[in-house]
Amino acid sequence: MTSFQWVWWNWNILEDLRYMFQFQFVQDLYAAGTLIAILAGVVSYLVVLRRSSFASHALGHAGFSGAAGAVLFGINPFYGLLVATLASGTGIAVLGQRASHRDVEIGTVLAFMLALGLLFLAFYNGYATEAYSILFGEIVGISPAQVVTTFEWGIPTLVVLLVCYRQLMFASLDEEVADAKGMHTALLGFVFMATLAVAISVAVTVIGVLLIFALTVTPAAIAVRLAKRPWHAILISIGVALLAVWAGSFIAFYESPAPTSFFIVLIVFAIYLIVRALPLLARLRAWVASAPTRRSLDSGAPGAPSSAPATPPDSERA
Amino acid sequence: MISEGLPSARIAEPGAAGPVAWARHLTVGYRGRPVWTDANFEIQPGEFVAVIGPNGAGKTTLFRLLLGLLHPAGGELEVFGEAPRRGNPRIGYVPQTHLVDRDTNVEAVQLVRLAFSANRWLPRLTPGQLRSERQATTAALRSVGASEIASKSLGAMSGGELQRIFLAEALVSAPDLLLLDEPLANLDIRRATELVELVHGQVRTRNVATLLVAHDINPLIRHLDKVIYIANGHVATGLPDEVLTSERLSDLYGVPIEVLRDSRGNLVIVGDQDAHQDPAP
Numbered sequence: 001m002t003s004f005q006w007v008w009w010n011w012n013i014l015e016d017l018r019y020m021f022q023f024q025f026v027q028d029l030y031a032a033g034t035l036i037a038i039l040a041g042v043v044s045y046l047v048v049l050r051r052s053s054f055a056s057h058a059l060g061h062a063g064f065s066g067a068a069g070a071v072l073f074g075i076n077p078f079y080g081l082l083v084a085t086l087a088s089g090t091g092i093a094v095l096g097q098r099a100s101h102r103d104v105e106i107g108t109v110l111a112f113m114l115a116l117g118l119l120f121l122a123f124y125n126g127y128a129t130e131a132y133s134i135l136f137g138e139i140v141g142i143s144p145a146q147v148v149t150t151f152e153w154g155i156p157t158l159v160v161l162l163v164c165y166r167q168l169m170f171a172s173l174d175e176e177v178a179d180a181k182g183m184h185t186a187l188l189g190f191v192f193m194a195t196l197a198v199a200i201s202v203a204v205t206v207i208g209v210l211l212i213f214a215l216t217v218t219p220a221a222i223a224v225r226l227a228k229r230p231w232h233a234i235l236i237s238i239g240v241a242l243l244a245v246w247a248g249s250f251i252a253f254y255e256s257p258a259p260t261s262f263f264i265v266l267i268v269f270a271i272y273l274i275v276r277a278l279p280l281l282a283r284l285r286a287w288v289a290s291a292p293t294r295r296s297l298d299s300g301a302p303g304a305p306s307s308a309p310a311t312p313p314d315s316e317r318a
Numbered sequence: 319m320i321s322e323g324l325p326s327a328r329i330a331e332p333g334a335a336g337p338v339a340w341a342r343h344l345t346v347g348y349r350g351r352p353v354w355t356d357a358n359f360e361i362q363p364g365e366f367v368a369v370i371g372p373n374g375a376g377k378t379t380l381f382r383l384l385l386g387l388l389h390p391a392g393g394e395l396e397v398f399g400e401a402p403r404r405g406n407p408r409i410g411y412v413p414q415t416h417l418v419d420r421d422t423n424v425e426a427v428q429l430v431r432l433a434f435s436a437n438r439w440l441p442r443l444t445p446g447q448l449r450s451e452r453q454a455t456t457a458a459l460r461s462v463g464a465s466e467i468a469s470k471s472l473g474a475m476s477g478g479e480l481q482r483i484f485l486a487e488a489l490v491s492a493p494d495l496l497l498l499d500e501p502l503a504n505l506d507i508r509r510a511t512e513l514v515e516l517v518h519g520q521v522r523t524r525n526v527a528t529l530l531v532a533h534d535i536n537p538l539i540r541h542l543d544k545v546i547y548i549a550n551g552h553v554a555t556g557l558p559d560e561v562l563t564s565e566r567l568s569d570l571y572g573v574p575i576e577v578l579r580d581s582r583g584n585l586v587i588v589g590d591q592d593a594h595q596d597p598a599p
Contacts, residue, residue: 049424163439170432173424173472176413177487180385181436182405228425228471 020253028142029206029260032150033245036203037215039154041238042161043199044220045230046192049172053217054103055092055193059200060212061110062088065117067134067204072120077134078149081201084113089193093186136208137261150202157198164191169230206245207261214265215241218272225275244268336399337362338495338527339384343393344553346379352391353379357553359546363494364525366518368538368558371548377531378414380548381497384529385411397495405437410488410526414499418480422473426464426483429472430455433487458490459483461523462516478509482516489520496521496528502537510537535562536584562587 020026047056066084067077095102121131161168171178171188179185196216203215223236248263255263337360344357353376361367369377382388383395386402395401398408434454459468464482467475475483481501488496498517502510514530518541521528532538535545535558545561547554550571554561561567562585567575571589578586 049422051421162441165441166432166436166438169428170436173417173422173429173432174487175417176415177411177433178436180387180404180409180411180413181407182403183437224421224423228423228469230424230428233423 016250016254020250024144025142026249026253028144028147029249030246032142032147032202033206033249034242035150035154036199036206037241037245038238039158039199040203040215041219041241042158042234043196044216044218044241045223045234045237046168046172046220047196047217048220048224049169050192052192052196053213054106055089056196056200056216057213058092058106058110059085059089059193059197060204060209060216062113063200063204064134064209065113065120067209068117068120068124068131071130071134072124076149077130078146078201078205081204082153082197085197085200086194088113089197090190093190093193134204134208135210136259137204137206137211142205146205150205153198154202157195160191161195164188168192206249207264211261211265214244214268218268219244222268222272222275225278240268240271243271337396338365338398340396341393344383344390344395345392346376346383346388347391352551354548354551354553356393357555359544359553359555361495361527361529361544363527364521365527365543366521366541367527367529367544367546368535368542369529369531369546369548370533370535372533375548375550377548378499380546381411381499381529381531384495384497385409407437407491408494410491410493410496412481412484412488412496412498412501414503414531416480416484418472418475420473423471424473425469426472426475426479427455427459427468429483430458430468430486430490434458434490436491454490454492455486458486461489461520462486477504478513481505481513485517485520489524489526492524494526496526498528498530500531500533502532502534507537514538514541539583539585 021030044056047053063081063085066080066082068080069084070077070080092106117134118131124130167178167183168188168191171183171185172192175185178188199216200209200212203212207215219237219240220233222240223233226236227233244264244267248265248267249260251263252258252260339359339361341357341359345355346353357380369380371377379388383390384397384402386397386404386406397403397406431451434451456465459465462482462485464479464486467479467482470479472480472483485498485501488498501513501517505513514537517528517530520526521541529546530538535542539558542558545554545556545558547561547567547570549567552570554566554570556566562577564575564577567577567587573589576588578588580586
């Protein structure tokens with residue numbers, strides 16, 4: 001293996017990629033990152049559909065204390081994350097629809113969980129690095145063991161999502177009818193929370209608990225603005241997450257020490273801004289396109305009824 | 319034909335189509351407090367029934383009983399000849415509240431498609447499954463006149479459009495009993511009349527027994543086969559002309575009520591101003 005040395009990319013992307021992929025940690029990062037992006041893309045669609053972005057945030061915070069506790073006791077932080085996110089996900093699923101009205105209670109519990117995580121880390125000697133990587137994602141890439149864990153948990157979760165897709169979709173759109181139809185909406189709520197918990201636990205390795213929103217909410221928030229068919233929206237959501245993880249890791253490799261998670265969030269955020277601006281652009285284009293008409297009305301063009309005062313088209317806007 | 323007394327067609331002959339739903343001395347309550355008591359009614363296939371009454375009288379509670387989401391506190395209730403059970407595929411239901419809001423950017427047709435065989439797991443993948451799902455969806459949307467708006471986003475729909483989609487969602491599984499909870503709420507008089515005519519058309523063409531909860535009987539009155547009037551803890555059932563009389567409603571509310579009719583058959587229900595309780599729905 002070539003020893004790592006500081007290089008800038010040179011705009012020959014193919015050569016850059018070939019250089020980058022010589023490194024085992026880069027291959028590992030891309031293998032895990034790809035699965036994480038696919039999982040996050042799918043789960044985030046359900047998060048947006050079920051208006052559970054707060055739960056997504058909450059699970060990330062709860063995960064911090066779990067990971068920090070695991071680090072303190074010498075356990076794989078992934079399992080700490082998983083236990084903490086599953087436990088809090090179950091709690092929110094039990095609260096069900098009422099969870100969205102309990103933001104003060106949940107927020108109070110979350111603050112305590114974060115403080116608990118802080119305490120665990122204070123007792124641990126490797127304080128700064130560990131805290132940093134749980135909060136913001138691994139900086140130097142991830143270990144082969146983490147890749148294995150990601151696949152062991154990510155693939156079954158994707159299978160569960162595929163099996164439950166129809167029921168989850170219907171229960172998310174029309175819970176009361178789903179209930180009357182005899183569907184197990186409480187169980188489905190739990191399945192959703194469990195898949196979200198796994199998605200967050202695996203995604204934390206690349207993005208950290210504090211930035212988890214960028215992978216478990218924003219990709220689908222972008223997608224639902226572009227597509228109203230679920231499968232299209234899910235594919236767009238996966239695409240956004242993949243683009244962010246792939247390109248973010250690429251840029252971070254050549255721009256280190258800037259962290260990967262920063263570039264992932266940056267890309268997601270940039271796409272979000274563009275998508276939010278699209279309706280504005282369309283309105284602007286319509287306004288520009290109507291310019292000749294406006295001008296001819298202003299100058300009293302022939303053909304325009306001169307007796308009736310022409311209504312300026314801008315009057316509605318004013 | 320129908321009276322306050324015991325339903326007549328109780329003895330179901332083998333092979334004969336019995337009543338869709340049937341109740342005798344039915345009582346319901348939450349935590350020991352009765353909502354209403356001693357209800358007797360019978361709903362025949364293809365009947366269009368209005369469930370009328372003031373807020374909180376227990377109209378939705380009746381639906382929850384029929385759907386098997388709530389158990390009677392007393393009396394007997396049968397739906398399709400058996401005790402009500404949750405998830406009965408012969409019942410189509412449109413609840414009053416939905417999760418749909420402005421942010422729900424999902425094509426309306428998708429909701430109807432999902433409602434068709436909603437209880438299945440796994441995505442529909444074989445051509446046969448997809449074809450039957452698509453055909454049922456298209457037919458349901460066409461029958462409620464929603465083919466044109468089917469590709470619109472749920473979040474961008476007006477109240478009237480949404481009600482059509484919810485109706486298609488309930489009809490897509492070809493139910494024999496349709497329960498519509500306040501579909502006319504939030505609709506102006508014209509849209510309400512349109513929706514009532516649409517529902518009435520479906521009741522007649524599909525021969526689906528339909529219970530429609532409403533505050534105001536007037537948009538419905540010309541089409542109804544039966545009225546279930548719930549107020550003051552009591553339930554009165556019968557033909558509209560039988561139930562909507564000064565005597566019956568005075569009896570029901572326990573205060574003097576007057577039912578006035580205008581030249582086109584519309585009703586105005588007026589409570590006695592001297593009475594302490596305001597009975598007007």
